[in-house]
Amino acid sequence: MAIDINEYNSKLKPTWCPGCGNFLIHMSLKKALSELNITPSQTYIAFDIGCNGNGADKINTYAFKGLHGRAIPLSAGLHLANRKFTVIADLGDGACFHEGLDHLIHAIRSNYDITIIIHNNQNFALTTGQATLTTDEEKPMYGLPDSKPERTLEPSEIILSANPSLYARGYSGDMQQMTELIKAGIQNKGCSVIEIMQLCPTYNEECTPQWFMQRIHKIEDTNRTLEEARKVGTITDESINTGIIYRNTQLKTFYELLENRKDTQTELVDEVKQYDVQKLFDQFK
Amino acid sequence: MPANRYCIKLGGESGQGINTLGILLSKAIKSIGYNIFSYREYPSLIKGGVASYQIDLASKYIASSSKSCHILVILDPEAVHEYLHSLNANGILLYDDKQVVFTQEEQDWIKQNNVHTIYLDSQTIAINAGGSPIMSNIVMTSFLWKLLGFNPEDLTNIVKEIFASKGDDVINKNILCLNAGYNASEFKNEYLQNTLIPEQLKQENSSKILTGNDAIALGAISAGVRAYYGYPMTPATTIFKYLGNTYKETGILIKQAESEITAVQMALGSMAMGTRALTATSGGGFDLMQETISCAGITETPLVIVLAQRIGAGTGVPTWTGSSDIHTAVKSGHGEFPKTVLCVSDVQSGYILIQQAFNIAEIYQIPVIVLTEKQIAESLFTVETLPQPLQIQRGTYDGESRYTITNTGISPRWIPSFDKKPYLNTSDEHNQNSQSTENAEEIKAMSDKRMQKHATLLSNLPEPTLYGDPNVPTVLVGCGSTKNPVIDAINEGMNIAYLHYEYIFPTKTQALMNLVSSGKRIIFVENNQTGELGKILTEASGYQFKEKVLKYDGRPLFLEDILNIQI
Numbered sequence: 001m002a003i004d005i006n007e008y009n010s011k012l013k014p015t016w017c018p019g020c021g022n023f024l025i026h027m028s029l030k031k032a033l034s035e036l037n038i039t040p041s042q043t044y045i046a047f048d049i050g051c052n053g054n055g056a057d058k059i060n061t062y063a064f065k066g067l068h069g070r071a072i073p074l075s076a077g078l079h080l081a082n083r084k085f086t087v088i089a090d091l092g093d094g095a096c097f098h099e100g101l102d103h104l105i106h107a108i109r110s111n112y113d114i115t116i117i118i119h120n121n122q123n124f125a126l127t128t129g130q131a132t133l134t135t136d137e138e139k140p141m142y143g144l145p146d147s148k149p150e151r152t153l154e155p156s157e158i159i160l161s162a163n164p165s166l167y168a169r170g171y172s173g174d175m176q177q178m179t180e181l182i183k184a185g186i187q188n189k190g191c192s193v194i195e196i197m198q199l200c201p202t203y204n205e206e207c208t209p210q211w212f213m214q215r216i217h218k219i220e221d222t223n224r225t226l227e228e229a230r231k232v233g234t235i236t237d238e239s240i241n242t243g244i245i246y247r248n249t250q251l252k253t254f255y256e257l258l259e260n261r262k263d264t265q266t267e268l269v270d271e272v273k274q275y276d277v278q279k280l281f282d283q284f285k
Numbered sequence: 286m287p288a289n290r291y292c293i294k295l296g297g298e299s300g301q302g303i304n305t306l307g308i309l310l311s312k313a314i315k316s317i318g319y320n321i322f323s324y325r326e327y328p329s330l331i332k333g334g335v336a337s338y339q340i341d342l343a344s345k346y347i348a349s350s351s352k353s354c355h356i357l358v359i360l361d362p363e364a365v366h367e368y369l370h371s372l373n374a375n376g377i378l379l380y381d382d383k384q385v386v387f388t389q390e391e392q393d394w395i396k397q398n399n400v401h402t403i404y405l406d407s408q409t410i411a412i413n414a415g416g417s418p419i420m421s422n423i424v425m426t427s428f429l430w431k432l433l434g435f436n437p438e439d440l441t442n443i444v445k446e447i448f449a450s451k452g453d454d455v456i457n458k459n460i461l462c463l464n465a466g467y468n469a470s471e472f473k474n475e476y477l478q479n480t481l482i483p484e485q486l487k488q489e490n491s492s493k494i495l496t497g498n499d500a501i502a503l504g505a506i507s508a509g510v511r512a513y514y515g516y517p518m519t520p521a522t523t524i525f526k527y528l529g530n531t532y533k534e535t536g537i538l539i540k541q542a543e544s545e546i547t548a549v550q551m552a553l554g555s556m557a558m559g560t561r562a563l564t565a566t567s568g569g570g571f572d573l574m575q576e577t578i579s580c581a582g583i584t585e586t587p588l589v590i591v592l593a594q595r596i597g598a599g600t601g602v603p604t605w606t607g608s609s610d611i612h613t614a615v616k617s618g619h620g621e622f623p624k625t626v627l628c629v630s631d632v633q634s635g636y637i638l639i640q641q642a643f644n645i646a647e648i649y650q651i652p653v654i655v656l657t658e659k660q661i662a663e664s665l666f667t668v669e670t671l672p673q674p675l676q677i678q679r680g681t682y683d684g685e686s687r688y689t690i691t692n693t694g695i696s697p698r699w700i701p702s703f704d705k706k707p708y709l710n711t712s713d714e715h716n717q718n719s720q721s722t723e724n725a726e727e728i729k730a731m732s733d734k735r736m737q738k739h740a741t742l743l744s745n746l747p748e749p750t751l752y753g754d755p756n757v758p759t760v761l762v763g764c765g766s767t768k769n770p771v772i773d774a775i776n777e778g779m780n781i782a783y784l785h786y787e788y789i790f791p792t793k794t795q796a797l798m799n800l801v802s803s804g805k806r807i808i809f810v811e812n813n814q815t816g817e818l819g820k821i822l823t824e825a826s827g828y829q830f831k832e833k834v835l836k837y838d839g840r841p842l843f844l845e846d847i848l849n850i851q852i
Contacts (some may be wrong), residue, residue: 080551
């Protein structure tokens with residue numbers, strides 16, 4: 001029995017542009033939580049700044065809308081303090097690959113047991129359409145009438161270079177698949193990166209639902225080497241593969257590798273009390 | 286020259302083991318019943334350059350360094366030129382390298398000041414005694430020990446203790462070298478220093494020596510800190526070292542983050558989830574943390590940061606001391622929001638203030654910055670016991686809305702739990718129900734609510750403490766490490782009192798203004814260029830300091846710097 005999805009609704013209605021991919025991403029996240037029977041009070045979402053972050057007060061879970069680019073380290077801190085919570089970092093391609101790129105790489109290599117949802121709409125939309133590293137190289141953008149001089153980078157290359165525990169790609173027009181991918185991310189023990197190719201009818205109007213539908217190709221969830229995953233993950237002019245691209249079930253999480261926490265059953269939140277430091281003090285001579 | 290203390294300085298090449306030798310000697314001197322205060326000078330590099338280790342010893346508690354020493358032990362020819370002039374008149378220079386060549390100026394200076402120079406071929410003595418060349422340091426130390434007039438058994442005990450993990454062979458060789466150094470024929474009775482050295486305590490000495498950073502780490506453990514997130518930066522790094530090296534005993538989660546931004550964000554996240562987490566940094570790292578301080582301010586999330594100061598803007602002088610980040614701490618973060626800045630001065634205050642910082646951060650749901658300085662962070666203090674720990678206060682209580690407007694400004698905050706109502710912490714301006722707002726009335730009401738916490742907190746903070754005789758005409762004012770040479774100067778008989786600020790923001794001014802209105806001569810003393818605490822006090826009280834003693838050359842305020850103030 002899934003939890004009623006209305007449980008996850010706040011009193012406010014979303015404010016995104018008509019046709020924005022965020023509506024269905026937001027809905028898929030709620031649906032994934034409900035289908036996994038994770039209650040609003042068992043969920044903690046760290047929202048970044050950007051159009052996605054405007055969803056923070058539109059969902060009824062524990063949440064923290066913090067700073068631009070910092071949803072990932074904030075999530076890591078939330079998670080390590082109480083691993084019983086389902087912790088999700090929700091951020092855009094600007095936050096993830098520009099302001100906070102270091103956090104993405106280090107979170108993957110640290111392998112915190114969190115789920116990172118990247119809303120990849122190929123631009124900084126909330127500040128009205130600046131280029132990101134996923135923006136098409138030829139495309140004129142805000143303040144860049146002749147397009148950006150920098151090269152485009154492939155998120156899958158960045159993510160796979162750090163050997164993630166799970167990497168999946170969804171499309172904001174396919175709620176059913178997104179829900180399944182987010183569920184897989186939450187259920188995976190380790191750092192799960194879910195990249196969502198997001199419609200942005202205002203600042204990326206060329207990439208219409210039809211444009212995406214011609215290119216989207218769903219792939220199977222099978223064992224792949226990193227090399228195979230790179231091939232499958234590469235976006236070409238003709239095709240964008242969606243589905244679970246890579247899993248590495250061998251990786252231990254950050255917390256599991258902490259020698260001093262191995263035999264501890266409690267969480268850090270349970271342990272705040274006065275500690276007698278006399279023995280430690282006595283070790284000083 | 287201070288009368289009630291004796292000062293030893295070791296000088297050598299950086300990376301030559303000066304620090305290890307200094308700690309060994311500090312422990313040995315402490316073990317025979319002295320109070321010591323040890324201070325390091327070293328360059329920001331791993332090998333090469335000169336470094337020193339200075340030990341001041343006294344029968345009473347001291348917490349400051351002297352500017353000049355009675356005896357200088359030189360282990361590297363370059364160091365002699367750097368440190369020769371820090372010797373007192375009639376002092377002793379002990380060196381062990383034939384390559385030491387004094388310039389004409391140095392030869393004249395040695396003569397004029399009646400300095401005794403003693404050359405000891407420590408390496409040959411070590412080898413002849415059956416040790417290795419590196420044990421020349423032990424030869425020098427034991428010869429020094431003899432000059433001081435101390436019993437060789439006491440030094441032997443400490444050597445055994447320090448080298449315990451290295452095995453019997455190393456210990457035995459070191460002891461052979463120790464004895465050879467102690468009995469070296471270069472010794473003459475006229476060199477004996479015992480008339481200059483204060484009397485040692487007669488009772489058994491159970492005191493410990495630890496650094497200011499050790500005290501902050503112990504206080505954090507005591508306060509229930511369960512996670513430490515750090516990024517290396519001198520002079521904050523040794524907090525990480527202590528908490529890391531004791532993590533098996535304490536169970537504290539240790540994370541070396543990829544940047545200071547990450548470290549402080551992880552701390553913020555863990556605090557929001559309801560545990561206690563700490564991060565520590567220095568100037569540049571603190572700058573990176575400031576956006577998060579602002580975020581903690583508006584989201585009303587408890588946050589504690591230790592800011593261990595070193596001197597200078599930019600990279601500055603990374604391994605030297607100063608207190609030039611007071612203003613940065615008080616003014617940190619964009620926008621307007623309440624925060625607290627506390628200022629550590631020694632082991633006791635480091636232990637207590639870090640506990641207080643967590644209580645204030647949680648009760649008032651604000652960022653708290655705990656300032657220390659390299660001179661406190663890395664120096665060794667002698668202490669008998671730690672003060673009684675503070676009771677943990679978390680200030681949590683349940684409510685309907687996370688940002689409910691109250692008289693005190695303090696809203697309900699409950700630790701996230703499966704059986705409690707979820708809420709949103711948001712850095713968007715918001716109404717009482719965490720909904721983002723651009724409504725004029727709501728913006729003003731929430732801003733007023735937050736700032737009300739500043740007023741509530743100010744009314745609950747203590748006034749600064751007055752040390753010394755309140756009837757004397759001259760009062761010095763300061764914070765942080767300023768306290769230590771000033772109190773030591775009072776104990777040397779200087780006719781001053783001292784007003785000491787531990788809680789520097791929000792700022793209490795009544796005690797200061799009472800002194801001003803009673804006609805005292807007020808002298809402001811700080812280890813920075815522009816009188817940063819003074820500016821904070823002026824802003825809060827309107828009082829303009831007419832007399833300031835400011836030092837900003839990377840060196841601490843030495844005892845002589847205070848004694849030389851004309852009163």
